[in-house]
Amino acid sequence: MTTAKLTGKSAGFGRPRLSTKSTLKYLILGTFLACTAVYFVYVNDALAGKVDQIRSFHTASISHNLEKPIEKLIVHAQAEQTRLLSRQSHNLSTAAERYRERRGRHPPPNFNAWYDYAQKYDAILVEDFFDRIYDDLNPFWTLEPREVRRLSAPWAHEHVISVRNHKAILKTTSRDPMRRMPQWHRLIEELAQWLPDVDLPMNVMDESRLLVPWEEINRMVQEETAGRLVAPPSEVRTQYTGLPVIDSEPQDEPLETCPPDSPSRNTPPVDIYHDSVKMPTVYPVHSFEGYVQNWTLSKDSCQHPHLRSLHGAFIEPVSISTTQSLIPLFGGYKLSQNNDILIPPAMYLTTDELYAGRGDGGPEWTQKRGDVVWRGVASGGRNKAETWTHFHRHRFVQMLNGTAVHDFETASLAAEGTTFKLPSQDHYSLMSLRNGSLGGWLSTVTDVAFTNLECFPLPPMPADQHLCGYTNPYFAVRTQIPMHAQYHSKYLPDVDGNSYSGRFRAFLRDSGSVVLKATLYNEWHDSRLMPWLHFVPVDNTFIDIFGVLDFFLGAEGNGVHDKLAERIAREGRVWAGKVLRREDMALYTWRLVLEFARLCDDRRDVLGWVNDLNNE
Structure with missing residues (x-):
């Protein structure tokens, strides 16, 4: 969500104009x-x-x-x-009015049934919450409906969920190791009684897959905006045409992705096998005095060229299959440059305790430990002996390990094992640094470690496969901590793995702890969560993490700052219980499917819901 700018002294901000x-x-x-x-x-x-x-x-x-x-x-x-x-809709006519105001079209057919479902489950309806749907779908309005139907047809994809006659049909012809398709199919099945015929191609890989050149997407967005039409109610058709008979007619399936003025546009590639870590030590761009202000820009690697050297997604993904063509492909997460269509991730729909916890909350704030806890595997891509120092999870674990930081402070950390740099004291004035060793202080407030080093290639002996020869000198493997046990800590970091983190929703909804969130990935919920109110955002370099911990857990952390943290934890938990429920994910998916089905319809320009206007 893009937020309005504050004023301050960091780069990109003017000095305050007040006199004193x-x-x-x-x-x-x-x-x-x-x-x-x-x-x-x-x-x-x-x-x-x-x-x-x-x-x-x-x-x-x-x-x-x-x-x-x-x-x-x-x-x-x-x-x-x-x-x-203040823009919440409390009745159907207001919801329809705000839809037209924000989208430039009539709501899709069956909008009233969608609204009734929202009312039944006491959903908070703000039209802004659904912006992601239109950001994802608007470029497809430049394709002919027949072309959209052809590109999404079941014979063109390995994983598809089709709706026919209000029944959801699952088609999977290749491996789905994370079992994502059954979760998505179950959700569509719950909604199928209200859905038109449609085909939804799904991406089951860890990585997002569409990389359409920026110039092409920009042209499509401008064309779509110019072509929006609010048709006279008398001309509107309220029933979907339905899909033509294409199931038995197989056909052949038919890069610069950053804007021209972005810092990453023409930056030469990083030699990850020979270049050292390119980590800044000063305030990140677009920050407010060193801390994340604009959550959207903080995740946009086009604005941060250095991230190509600091995140596994740009080093060596575990699996990748991309296209530069705009095709319909639904997935749970994507980078800012990707053009996949977002749907709630499958891991947010599962009841697996690894991602969902046990559904019970942590103890009251005053009963929690004043520390930071994290466990995870050394994922983020395929790390190798030559490249692991560029991986974001390795950097995260080292930066929150008191011994590693102390070794860096005393210059005893070997250069080849360094994944990070300490922030400039001129920019981040840390109380813990002024009072002694940062590493020594971190050792008292953090418990962060890998449970598996994800070596490539794997050691030949199964007993050693959680270890890794080239990183063993720098990381001690620890046992996993179940999610419900992690809830006993006040601060829960959440960072990217091979893609997004599937634990974020459960952390917010159940833990009652402060979630410290760093990610490059966009998700369906971004427009309904407020950084610094529901969670604490962290820059993807982690350069600000020491300042964040110093604020909440340092010399002042046991007083008023601890109260602020408690309220962020409470606000996040209450709000997640209002807008991240399964019913909210169903509402988002339902709206998404209605809009995509309209894109596939030959009468899409006059297809809509206008009952509120006809009754005036």
Whole structure:
């Protein structure tokens, strides 16, 4: 979600124009008080009980000092959430009106049934929550309906879910090692009674697959925008035509992806076998005084050329099969440059305890340990002896390992085993550094380790396959910690693996802990989660992680900052229970399928729902 800019001293921001420091403090405090008052009234009146558990931050908690960037970001997030919720739809006619206002078309047929389902399950409806659907589908409006149907037909793909006569049909002709297709099929099956005939090709790989050149996508988006039509109600058709008989007619299936003005556009490739780690030590671009401000831009590798040397997705993915053609392909996650169509990930639909936990929450905040815990495998791609220092999970584990950081501080960490650099003290003024060793302090607050080093190639002996000769000197393998046991810690990092992390939803919904989230991947829920209100965003270099931990767990962490953390944990858990339920994923998927089916219809320009207009 793109958020409005703050003002500050970091790169890209102008200096405050107020005459004195105290004036600035009182102005910010006054703005916060006003936002808090509006939000409190809104929660109690406008939401009428729907989000009555979403509590405003209490002014006294942070009014003592609003000079710290993290405090400013938290206040700003609260105001943004208030603005977003002010656009909630409470009846069908308002939902349809806001749809037309934001999309430039009539809602799709059966929009009323979709709205009734939302009402039945007490869903919070904000049209902005569905922006991702239109970002993904709008380029397809430049293709003829027949072409969209042909490109999504079952004979053209290995994994497809088809709806015919309100029945969901699963087709899988190759391996699906993570069992994603049954999860998606079950969700579509639940909705099939309301869905038109449609074919949904699915991507079961860890990596996203469509990489259409930026110029082509940009042309398509402009063409789609210019061609939007809100047809007169008398001309609108309210029934899908249905798919032509194409199931028995097989046919042959018929790169620069960054914008021209982006920093990564013409940057020469990194020699990952010989170049050292290109990790910045100063404030990341687009940050607010060193901390993530714009969640969308922070995940866009076109804006951060150095990430090509710091993330496994750009080093050597485990599996990859891409095309530069725009074809319909649905998947659970993608990089900003990819053109896959997002659907809720299969791992968010499973009941597997590895991803969903046990469904029970952690202890109360005051009963949790004031530390950071993480366990995972050394995934992120196929790491090798020559490339592992460029992998994001290896860097993450080293940066949160007190011994590794101490060795770096004392220059005893061997150069070939270095995955990171310490931030400049001129940029991140850390209390823990001023009081002694950063590594020594980290050793008291972090418990971060790999459970398997994912060596390539694997050692020949099964007993050694969790180890790895080239990384054994730097990493100690630890036993796994079940998710419900991790909930006893106040801070739960969540970082990318081979793609997105399947634990994020469960962490937010169940743990009652603060989720520290770093990712390059876009997902279906991005427009409905607010960084710094529901979770703490972390830059993908992890350059800001020490500052984040210093703020919450350092010298001041046991006081007011601990209270801020408690409220972020609570807000995240309450909000996830309102907008990340299975019913919310069903609503998103239902809307997505209705829109995609309209794209495939020869009458799509006049296909829609206009009952609210006909009844005026």
